[in-house]
Every structure is written in C-alpha cells, then in structure tokens.
Amino acid sequence: ETGVTQTPRHLVMGMTNKKSLKCEQHLGHNAMYWYKQSAKKPLELMFVYSLEERVENNSVPSRFSPECPNSSHLFLHLHTLQPEDSALYLCASSQDIVRGWETQYFGPGTRLLVL
C-alpha cells in the first residue's frame, strides 16, 4: 500500500462505547496529524505528533486520546463520546512538522457517527 490509510472508514458507536481509529502512513514521514471535519465548519487540527512525540494538543477534550507508537502509526482512542463528536476524522502526515516548503498528505478519513 502507498500513501496514508485509515481504518475503519465508517464507524457507528454509542456514547458509552470505546473504539479506536487507526492511521498508517507508508511515506517515511516523521510528522502525523489528526483533524476533525464537521459539517459546515472548517477543518480543525486536533493533534500533532513529530517523531512519536506529541507537539500539539489543540484544546481537545480528554474523551479523545491519541497514541503514536512509532512514526508510521497513529491512533485516536475514543470513549464516552457525544453526538456532536460525529464528524469525518482525517489523518495526515508530512516529512516533518510543516514549514513553508512542505505539504501534508491526507488519508481518506473515518466517518464517525455517535448515537
């Protein structure tokens, strides 16, 4: 496989469930990102990891818990979510934390519905 992959592509969960989203990049990049895309709102950065170390937590509620075991994998652990957390969750990677000359490569996203 090439590029950035995300699993599952679709997820329905109750508010008391615990689930995890997985992202894998096959590009040899050192930085990985989680974004949330809600209907009618701009894409929002959630977390940034560089060389497996979290460098950004953009005021995200603790019911979202990221994990980066190595530079190729990124997880988002979900627990006791709210219906307003329903959104498309996108993972991205870049060679390093973005400076002016770099770009991010996005995965296809996980469409999450919280009932």
Added chain:
Amino acid sequence: KQEVTQIPAALSVPEGENLVLNCSFTDSAIYNLQWFRQDPGKGLTSLLLIQSSQREQTSGRLNASLDKSSGRSTLYIAASQPGDSATYLCAVISGSEKLVFGKGTKLTVNP
C-alpha cells in the same frame, strides 16, 4: 487568530467555463498558502502550494495567485470539466505553524 474565508460557499457552472474561487485570510504573516481538493467522503488532495515569497503557481488547468498584503488568494480553473466537481479548500500556515482552513467552496460542473 488567523481566520480563512472562502467565497462563494457553492458554485455551479456549465462545462467548459473558466471560473475563479476566492480565499481571504486575516493575518498576512503566512509561510505558505495551499489549495486542496476534497471529493465527497474522501480525504484531501493537495493541488497547489504557494510560498509566501511567490505570487502564483500553475499546474495544468489550475492557476493559484497570492497577494499577501491584501490577504487574498484566487484559484483559477480553466475550461472546467465535470471531473472538477469537488469541494476546494484553501489553507494557510502562519506563525503558529498550523494549517488553518477555510470552509471550502463546493464546485459543481454540469455536463
């Protein structure tokens, strides 16, 4: 706080027409500006990246311009095709080194 606005929110044009999508940002101190394409239910694909020192970038039928001083960028699509139908997102990187996105313009090109 950087804010990015895209106008219009939606646009429908007949095939073959040339069109312009607009993006404005509030803080002109940016590192770069990027245009992305997003197909329904899918991730983002980077189309063009303009460095802060550049004024435009071209790729095929796409041309993006940047006017930092006025906080504006335009994406010009020549000879539009039905396959161009998608949501186009503008994003900037500024001092916080985060990508700040606009809400996007949903483009429909009718055959």
